[in-house]
Amino acid sequence: MPGERPRPSASPTISEVAAEAGVGRATAARTLGGYGYVSPELKERVLAAAEKLGYRANALARSMSTGVSHTLGVIVADIGNPFFAGVVRGICDTSRARGFDTLVVSTYERLDEEVAAANVLIDKRVDGMIVASAAVDRSSVGHIRTALDRGIPVVLVDRAVPSLDLDAVVIDNRNAAREAVEKLIAAGHRRIGFVWGPPVDKAPATRRGLIAAASRNLWTDGERLRGYLDALDDASIPFDPELVMVGPKVEERAAREVARMLDLPDRVTALFCTETDGVTGALRAIRARGLSCPGDVSLIGFDDSAWAAVMVPPLTMIEQPVHRLGSTAAEVLLDVLAGAEPRREMHTLRTRLVDRSSVAAPPGRT
Amino acid sequence: MPGERPRPSASPTISEVAAEAGVGRATAARTLGGYGYVSPELKERVLAAAEKLGYRANALARSMSTGVSHTLGVIVADIGNPFFAGVVRGICDTSRARGFDTLVVSTYERLDEEVAAANVLIDKRVDGMIVASAAVDRSSVGHIRTALDRGIPVVLVDRAVPSLDLDAVVIDNRNAAREAVEKLIAAGHRRIGFVWGPPVDKAPATRRGLIAAASRNLWTDGERLRGYLDALDDASIPFDPELVMVGPKVEERAAREVARMLDLPDRVTALFCTETDGVTGALRAIRARGLSCPGDVSLIGFDDSAWAAVMVPPLTMIEQPVHRLGSTAAEVLLDVLAGAEPRREMHTLRTRLVDRSSVAAPPGRT
DNA sequence: CTGTTAGCGCCTTCAT
DNA sequence: ATGAAGGCGCTAACAG
Numbered sequence: 001m002p003g004e005r006p007r008p009s010a011s012p013t014i015s016e017v018a019a020e021a022g023v024g025r026a027t028a029a030r031t032l033g034g035y036g037y038v039s040p041e042l043k044e045r046v047l048a049a050a051e052k053l054g055y056r057a058n059a060l061a062r063s064m065s066t067g068v069s070h071t072l073g074v075i076v077a078d079i080g081n082p083f084f085a086g087v088v089r090g091i092c093d094t095s096r097a098r099g100f101d102t103l104v105v106s107t108y109e110r111l112d113e114e115v116a117a118a119n120v121l122i123d124k125r126v127d128g129m130i131v132a133s134a135a136v137d138r139s140s141v142g143h144i145r146t147a148l149d150r151g152i153p154v155v156l157v158d159r160a161v162p163s164l165d166l167d168a169v170v171i172d173n174r175n176a177a178r179e180a181v182e183k184l185i186a187a188g189h190r191r192i193g194f195v196w197g198p199p200v201d202k203a204p205a206t207r208r209g210l211i212a213a214a215s216r217n218l219w220t221d222g223e224r225l226r227g228y229l230d231a232l233d234d235a236s237i238p239f240d241p242e243l244v245m246v247g248p249k250v251e252e253r254a255a256r257e258v259a260r261m262l263d264l265p266d267r268v269t270a271l272f273c274t275e276t277d278g279v280t281g282a283l284r285a286i287r288a289r290g291l292s293c294p295g296d297v298s299l300i301g302f303d304d305s306a307w308a309a310v311m312v313p314p315l316t317m318i319e320q321p322v323h324r325l326g327s328t329a330a331e332v333l334l335d336v337l338a339g340a341e342p343r344r345e346m347h348t349l350r351t352r353l354v355d356r357s358s359v360a361a362p363p364g365r366t
Numbered sequence: 367m368p369g370e371r372p373r374p375s376a377s378p379t380i381s382e383v384a385a386e387a388g389v390g391r392a393t394a395a396r397t398l399g400g401y402g403y404v405s406p407e408l409k410e411r412v413l414a415a416a417e418k419l420g421y422r423a424n425a426l427a428r429s430m431s432t433g434v435s436h437t438l439g440v441i442v443a444d445i446g447n448p449f450f451a452g453v454v455r456g457i458c459d460t461s462r463a464r465g466f467d468t469l470v471v472s473t474y475e476r477l478d479e480e481v482a483a484a485n486v487l488i489d490k491r492v493d494g495m496i497v498a499s500a501a502v503d504r505s506s507v508g509h510i511r512t513a514l515d516r517g518i519p520v521v522l523v524d525r526a527v528p529s530l531d532l533d534a535v536v537i538d539n540r541n542a543a544r545e546a547v548e549k550l551i552a553a554g555h556r557r558i559g560f561v562w563g564p565p566v567d568k569a570p571a572t573r574r575g576l577i578a579a580a581s582r583n584l585w586t587d588g589e590r591l592r593g594y595l596d597a598l599d600d601a602s603i604p605f606d607p608e609l610v611m612v613g614p615k616v617e618e619r620a621a622r623e624v625a626r627m628l629d630l631p632d633r634v635t636a637l638f639c640t641e642t643d644g645v646t647g648a649l650r651a652i653r654a655r656g657l658s659c660p661g662d663v664s665l666i667g668f669d670d671s672a673w674a675a676v677m678v679p680p681l682t683m684i685e686q687p688v689h690r691l692g693s694t695a696a697e698v699l700l701d702v703l704a705g706a707e708p709r710r711e712m713h714t715l716r717t718r719l720v721d722r723s724s725v726a727a728p729p730g731r732t
Numbered sequence: 733c734t735g736t737t738a739g740c741g742c743c744t745t746c747a748t
Numbered sequence: 749a750t751g752a753a754g755g756c757g758c759t760a761a762c763a764g
Contacts, residue, residue, distance in 0.1 A: 389734080392735055392736075392737095393735075402734095403733055430740050430741070
């Protein structure tokens with residue numbers, strides 16, 4: 001028996017394949033790596049040997065010598081959120097189609113986790129990064145700068161970061177919000193609650209202060225709030241700080257805040273929710289008060305889903321192009337990796353208002 | 367100016383740090399790698415140099431020499447499914463807590479994608495793998511065998527694979543299904559539809575054939591079907607093939623099949639749905655027929671969610687311990703990686719039936 | 733305690 | 749067309 005050469009290991013190397021095929025390493029490397037010239041016969045032998053040994057290239061070693069990993073890093077706030085799950089799927093689909101693997105990390109909306117995630121991705125030498133960042137101001141973008149400094153292209157998705165001049169793939173948040181609120185206004189509402197405001201204790205009394213507070217938290221929040229105010233302005237409806245939710249952004253809190261708005265002397269007759277959990281929270285509060293939707297209060301929310309369609313009443317929702325958000329981001333990034341010049345611009349995708357039955361005239365107005 | 371030494375690159379190496387600190391590479395490597403002995407003063411200098419240059423270890427290079435990557439590979443059917451998203455979060459949380467990174471790949475229920483995913487993970491030299499496999503029989507587990515052969519421990523999650531003697535973390539599918547159906551029976555139902563059956567054209571006429579068909583598709587499907595039949599048996603209710611959904615497992619099809627069951631002369635009065643999309647599909651069909659739940663048809667489904675709680679009526683659902691499913695799988699795997707002997711057993715987690723209001727007596731029975 | 737040396741598996745000139 | 753040799757950044761034995 002062939003006791004001389006080292007017994008084939010669990011993960012055979014190119015050298016082992018070369019030995020088995022009786023050729024030099026370089027020849028084996030060339031055929032297995034698919035580059036350079038190799039005579040058909042030798043190529044045949046190498047392939048056979050590789051097959052026999054069950055050879056698989058070591059991606060680590062390959063990345064080390066080439067300097068590229070063919071891997072994209074993705075940082076999202078919460079992979080458990082169907083929105084981000086869809087975005088990630090879009091990213092994975094198109095990057096895989098172009099021969100790239102994807103490394104995804106979820107930060108659960110914590111900036112420190114985001115920084116840690118960026119470091120992990122840098123350490124793993126991803127070729128580029130797609131990030132939905134919780135960062136908003138100059139002081140919190142260090143980790144992204146670091147990646148950029150290391151020559152790792154970054155494209156933002158879902159959330160732009162104003163202080164960073166980067167490609168960003170987002171939706172038309174402000175417009176989408178405005179259209180939704182306009183629809184509510186058109187139905188006759190003037191007391192319209194904004195669910196999912198800034199996580200502060202008390203709503204700032206001024207619009208300026210409110211916008212600042214919202215923008216300080218998340219880019220999308222600020223935009224959606226602006227859209228809400230835009231619509232109010234156009235209809236000359238005075239802004240009432242009592243009608244915006246404040247506090248931690250969880251379903252439970254949304255329910256409490258909506259309950260509060262429902263208990264106001266001049267209570268809300270319509271609700272605009274910027275997130276799915278805001279919708280369920282609002283619904284909970286409405287039910288708890290024994291009120292009905294849309295009879296007593298109308299509702300429009302962000303993020304359409306199969307559930308929204310089978311609710312009673314079927315919910316009017318804003319549908320986001322989640323998959324395309326991801327695929328576009330991946331495309332932009334992959335183009336840069338392929339040598340294209342970064343355009344450093346905002347790629348804005350359109351949303352669609354899915355009209356169902358949760359909007360009606362306010363009560364007492366027939 | 368220091369023109370001699372190569373200018374610090376975008377990603378400084380240990381050698382550069384060593385040079386900057388005026389020590390040998392090994393000393394720098396030791397302090398930066400956190401192993402071996404280094405005098406406090408030198409350590410101090412190295413650290414300062416690293417800080418100054420912005421040194422970050424190259425995880426690839428490190429993995430190459432150590433042979434371990436401190437990375438877990440995860441393969442799930444669909445990251446867009448909140449169930450798997452929760453499982454993945456459980457995995458990430460505990461693996462990160464134990465110093466491991468996570469590489470997740472979604473296969474969208476396609477076995478060929480699963481095989482490709484396994485290869486990618488093997489190529490990237492993950493230390494271990496957690497997989498929710500679509501494989502069921504001996505002939506379709508080659509990729510998992512390959513990983514095992516290469517010394518990569520694998521633990522299964524959510525879906526066991528009978529032909530593979532591995533650790534598997536799952537829920538008590540059969541029992542959960544049985545309890546749900548028992549509840550329906552206790553409410554007086556005898557015509558109970560099973561939504562999300564095997565993807566065949568026509569339901570096999572015999573129970574044996576049906577179970578075989580279901581098991582051929584997915585382990586969980588077979589188990590849940592068995593639980594359904596168990597409950598029927600216990601109550602001496604004859605099995606009727608007309609009451610099981612067949613065809614592609616998508617919401618649209620579920621709606622069609624439920625509509626069919628609703629149109630039967632002796633129509634269903636209750637539905638048991640094994641997946642979320644089955645629930646929304648069923649609801650859609652019920653609404654379309656102008657029927658009400660639970661007045662005309664009762665319903666219990668798998669996978670609780672915030673939506674289920676605000677539906678009209680609030681839905682009685684089976685809650686799965688998604689996060690714990692993931693964290694347990696990660697723990698089992700990490701223990702093995704830490705040297706523990708694989709126990710090769712089934713870790714079964716309990717589900718909880720969340721009782722709300724979608725179950726009532728069948729119509730005409732008060 | 734520190735520095736030198738030899739790989740890890742692959743790609744890539746460079747001769748042959 | 750093919751093989752030999754050097755290097756990617758790091759760890760790990762080995763001397764000193």
